Every structure is written in C-alpha cells, then in structure tokens.
Amino acid sequence: MLPLKSAFTTNLPDDAVELRAFTHGLMPATVPDMMQAFVEDWASRGVDAWNRIPNHWKDSDDPPIGWWSLPEYLADTFVAPAIGAPQxxxxxxxxxxxxxQCLLSAPETFSEGSHVVLTEAEFxxxxxxxxxxxxLLELQLTIVPLDESGFVDQESVLDAITPDTDLxxxxxxxxxxxxxxxxxxxQRVADKVHRHDGLxxxxxYHAVGSLPVDVVELNADLYTGGLLKEACGSSGNAFVYIRSDLELTPRTTGWFGDADPFAFASEPDVHPQVRYRFQGGTTAVASMYHAVEGLRILLDAGLDHVREYSLQLTERCITRADAAGLAVRSPREASRRGAMVILEVPMAGKLCAALKEHHIYTDSRQDKYLRMAPFVWNSEEEVDRAFDVLSKIVSTGAYRSTPASTTEEAGPVT
Ligand SMILES: Cc1ncc(COP(=O)(O)O)c(C=O)c1O
Incomplete structure (x- = not known):
C-alpha cells in the first residue's frame, strides 16, 4: 500500500524528489475538490453555511454540520483518532x-511562584x-539546556520540576x-508535575501524522500541534487537546468561544466546554476545508504503517549518509527518530540550492544543517536517487560555488 504517491498531487517536475514533509509537503489529491466545495457552499448557501453545509468529509448527515461546528467536528472526527483523544x-x-496564548492567559494555569520548565529547543x-x-505574569522560567549531543537532557528536565512548578x-x-x-x-514528567497540580x-507538531500518539496514555494535560507538516495539510489549521477534567478559562477567549455568542450580552458567558474557550474571533472557514485531507490519507493507511514506512525511509537516508561520510545530527535509534533526518554539512544553504537545481527538495538551517523528511509519497528508490546526487555534489564540492541569488531563493522554509 505504501508509498501513497497517487493520494497526492503535484506540478513539480516528473523527476522531483520532495523530501520536505517537515513543512508543506505534497498536496493531498482531494484538496482541489474540497476547495471547490467551499466555493460551492459559499455560492449556494451564503451566510446560511454557518449553520448547515453538506458533509464533505463523511458520507453521513449525522451529526448535521455547518461552518460553526467545523472546528469541533473535524477535531473529533480526524484529530482525535490520530492522537488518541476522547470525543x-x-x-x-x-x-x-x-x-x-490561551493557556498562558488562563488564571488557573499559574499559582503563586509561576514556575515553568521547558527546554531551549522549544519552538x-x-x-x-x-x-x-x-x-506580566512574573514567570520563573527554567530553560533546560540540551545535552552535549544536542538532545533533550531528560534527567535535568525531571530535576528541574519542583513542587512550585505550574507548567x-x-x-x-x-x-x-x-x-x-x-x-x-x-509519563514520568507528567507524574512529577501532577504531584503538585502542575500541567x-x-x-x-512534528509527531501528529508521523507516529501513533495516545495523549491519554502520555497523561498530557494539553497536547497541541499543527495540521501542516507531517500531517500533510496546509497553513491555517492547528489543534489542541485538553484533558477532560481540566478547568481553564483563557482570558483571550473570543465571542466564538462564548456560551451564547448571539446574545451579544454586555458580559462574556463562559462556555461549558473548555475546548470552546480556546476559540477567539471569527474562524477562518476556507482553511478548514483542507485541514484534514492529509490526516485522512494517513489514518486510512494506519499510523502504525506510516510510522514503519517512515522509519524505513529515514533508515535508508542514514545508511546512505554514512556511506557518503556525512554527519547525521538526528538520533539514529528508530524509537528516538522522528520523520526527519538532519545532516550537518558546511554551506548547507548552497547544498540545498544545488540539490534543488536537480529537483531534489530539502531545506537548510543556519547554513550548517540539511533537513530532509522522506514521507508516505516517497519510494526508497527516490531516496537513493536523492543521495546519488547529494553524494556526488558533496564529493566534488561543486555545490560550494552555487550563486548567492540561487541560494537565497532556495531557502529556508518554515
Ligand atoms: C515544534 C513546532 N511547534 C510549533 C510550530 C508552529 O507554530 P505555529 O502554529 O504557532 O506557527 C512549529 C513549526 O515549525 C514547530 O516545529
């Protein structure tokens, strides 16, 4: 079943090898029809589409849906199964x-002390x-440095959590x-921070779509991510899971998160469902029509299979990188490796640009990292072809003279 090339559409050259699943990768083939559905709903229903549209996502009119309910409907139907979240x-x-912003603006998030633990690698x-x-909140931030190999220093993260840690x-x-x-x-982090009612x-972001996630098993209080990147969508769509017994009242909540938005009352009315309190102003409807087209493909394929296949492709990248004498910056062990392989190469920006000239699409960071994420649309032969070119241009050093104008145009991407 994998690779799933026909589930995606591209106008890139026939010999293109798209290795950027860590950002906008290939477009799911159903997106043009879904965008046309938005156009038709708008044209044929106008404002009434807020209350009722045909269900373009499932062959069923139960529950009835409209633009109002899309954020909850699409999350319950497609995001929840991808992350193991209860309805x-x-x-x-x-x-x-x-x-x-919603989490930080909720008065329940912080108590006195307002201690937060994170790592220096957070986005x-x-x-x-x-x-x-x-x-504003008088936060005490403990930003845990990465270990000497550049990975999360897990014991230091655990040690940094104290009885004062709120988040x-x-x-x-x-x-x-x-x-x-x-x-x-x-789970150890969750246990420790929960002992003193922290979150x-x-x-x-880079987990959803690329590996099976079970937010309940993880014992996370909130789990967020985007539907761009490995979830194979486009921009404008992210999601949040909030543990069902968690009480949060974000001060940034908007009228779309109000319990009775059309009352236009002088005071806000707190929505009974916490997830709704994470809604702001009018939702961007058009982007929701393409939100889950990638996830649909991945869920149909089965996230276990997607993970297995992604590991097979990244393993191939690592084998070929080793053979070419390129330094691998991402973890080598399968269980610690996401969908992305990062190579450390001098003048990575120029290398990325030179690869693009050969229709091989990667990304560079800080001019020393070359990032690639072969994914469900790629075959192992494509990975080999990419590395044939990569190894050759690295060994000759030819890429170092790629003109600045070409390099600028080539990167970096989000
Ligand atoms: C780990 C992680 N979190 C979040 C984001 C994006 O955040 P936002 O949806 O606020 O643009 C990215 C984007 O690359 C990311 O890599």
Missing part, C-alpha cells in the same frame, strides 16, 4: 501560538510566548533535531 476534548485552532510559539508573558512545556518531536521524546519519559503541555 469532546479537542478542537481546531488557527495555530499553536494561539493555543499557547518560538512556546519559548518566545513564555518570554513575552514573563514580566512543563515540551516538544514531542524536536524541530531542530527530529528527536522523539519517549512515552515513558513524558504538562506537549507540542506535538
């Missing part, structure tokens, strides 16, 4: 940044947000390293 506990979000939507709120924020899969934090470690927030 009623997840909802679509515009991005992870928004989710974090800016978490790391910078905590720093932005630090003065621990960790990435399930590191965006710079591709390191997967094991369930057993995240565990997991940023699963």
């Amino acid at each position: 009623g506990t997840s909802i679509l979000q515009p991005n992870v940044h928004w989710t974090v 800016p939507s978490v790391l910078h947000s905590l720093k932005q709120w630090r003065d 621990v924020a960790l990435s399930h899969v590191g965006f710079t390293t591709g390191e997967v934090l094991q369930d057993a470690f995240l 565990l927030l997991v940023d699963g």
Whole structure:
C-alpha cells in the first residue's frame, strides 16, 4: 500500500524528489475538490453555511454540520483518532501560538511562584510566548539546556520540576533535531508535575501524522500541534487537546468561544466546554476545508504503517549518509527518530540550492544543517536517487560555488 504517491498531487517536475514533509509537503489529491466545495457552499448557501453545509468529509448527515461546528467536528472526527483523544476534548485552532496564548492567559494555569520548565529547543510559539508573558505574569522560567549531543537532557528536565512548578512545556518531536521524546519519559514528567497540580503541555507538531500518539496514555494535560507538516495539510489549521477534567478559562477567549455568542450580552458567558474557550474571533472557514485531507490519507493507511514506512525511509537516508561520510545530527535509534533526518554539512544553504537545481527538495538551517523528511509519497528508490546526487555534489564540492541569488531563493522554509 505504501508509498501513497497517487493520494497526492503535484506540478513539480516528473523527476522531483520532495523530501520536505517537515513543512508543506505534497498536496493531498482531494484538496482541489474540497476547495471547490467551499466555493460551492459559499455560492449556494451564503451566510446560511454557518449553520448547515453538506458533509464533505463523511458520507453521513449525522451529526448535521455547518461552518460553526467545523472546528469541533473535524477535531473529533480526524484529530482525535490520530492522537488518541476522547470525543469532546479537542478542537481546531488557527495555530499553536494561539493555543499557547490561551493557556498562558488562563488564571488557573499559574499559582503563586509561576514556575515553568521547558527546554531551549522549544519552538518560538512556546519559548518566545513564555518570554513575552514573563514580566506580566512574573514567570520563573527554567530553560533546560540540551545535552552535549544536542538532545533533550531528560534527567535535568525531571530535576528541574519542583513542587512550585505550574507548567512543563515540551516538544514531542524536536524541530531542530527530529528527536522523539519517549512515552515513558513524558509519563514520568507528567507524574512529577501532577504531584503538585502542575500541567504538562506537549507540542506535538512534528509527531501528529508521523507516529501513533495516545495523549491519554502520555497523561498530557494539553497536547497541541499543527495540521501542516507531517500531517500533510496546509497553513491555517492547528489543534489542541485538553484533558477532560481540566478547568481553564483563557482570558483571550473570543465571542466564538462564548456560551451564547448571539446574545451579544454586555458580559462574556463562559462556555461549558473548555475546548470552546480556546476559540477567539471569527474562524477562518476556507482553511478548514483542507485541514484534514492529509490526516485522512494517513489514518486510512494506519499510523502504525506510516510510522514503519517512515522509519524505513529515514533508515535508508542514514545508511546512505554514512556511506557518503556525512554527519547525521538526528538520533539514529528508530524509537528516538522522528520523520526527519538532519545532516550537518558546511554551506548547507548552497547544498540545498544545488540539490534543488536537480529537483531534489530539502531545506537548510543556519547554513550548517540539511533537513530532509522522506514521507508516505516517497519510494526508497527516490531516496537513493536523492543521495546519488547529494553524494556526488558533496564529493566534488561543486555545490560550494552555487550563486548567492540561487541560494537565497532556495531557502529556508518554515
Ligand atoms: C515544534 C513546532 N511547534 C510549533 C510550530 C508552529 O507554530 P505555529 O502554529 O504557532 O506557527 C512549529 C513549526 O515549525 C514547530 O516545529
């Protein structure tokens, strides 16, 4: 069944090898029809589409859906099975940044002391947000440095959690390293922070879609991520899971999260469902039409199979990188390896640009890391072809003279 090339559409050249599943990868083939469905719903129903549209996602009109209910319906139907969330506990979000603002603005999140533990490898939507709120909330941030190999120093994270810790924020899969934090470690973190009523927030952006996740098993209080990247969607769609017995009342909540939005009352009315309180103003409807097209493909294939296949491809990358004498920066062990392989190469920006000239699409970071994530649309032969070219241009050093203009155009991507 895998690879699933025909489930995706591309106008890239026939010989293209798209290795950027860590960002916008190939487009699911159903997206044009889904966007057309949005156009038709708008044209034929106008404002009434907020209350009722045909169900373009399942062959059923039960429950009846409309633009209002899409954030909860799509989360319950597609996100929840991908992350093991019970029904009623997840909802679509515009991005992870928004989710974090909601969490930080909830008075229940922090008690006196306001101690937060995170690592220096958190994405800016978490790391910078905590720093932005630090003065206002008088947060004490313990930012745990990475270990000497550049991975999460797990014992130091556990040691940093004290009885005063209100929040621990960790990435399930590191965006710079591709390191997967094991369930057993995240469970230990959850146990320790729960002992004193603190919360565990997991940023699963690079986990969702690429490996089976069970948020209940992890014992996470909140689990957020995007539907872009390994979940094979586009921008505008993220999600949050909130543990069912958690009481949070974000101050950033908007009228779409109000219990009675059309009352237009002078006072906000707290929504009985906590997940709804993470809604702000009017939702971006068009992006929801493509939100789960990637997840649909991955769920149909089975996330266990997707994980197995992704590991097979990344294993091949590592074997070929070793043969070419290239330094591998991501973990080698399968259980600690996400969908991404990162190679450390001098002038990675120029290398990335040179590869693009050969229709091999990777990404570079800080001019020293070449990032690649072969995924469900790639075959092992494609990985080999990419490495044939890569090994050749690295060994001749020819890529070092790639013009600056070509290099600028080539990267980096989100
Ligand atoms: C780990 C991680 N979290 C979050 C994001 C994106 O956050 P946002 O949805 O706020 O843009 C990324 C994007 O690359 C990421 O890698």
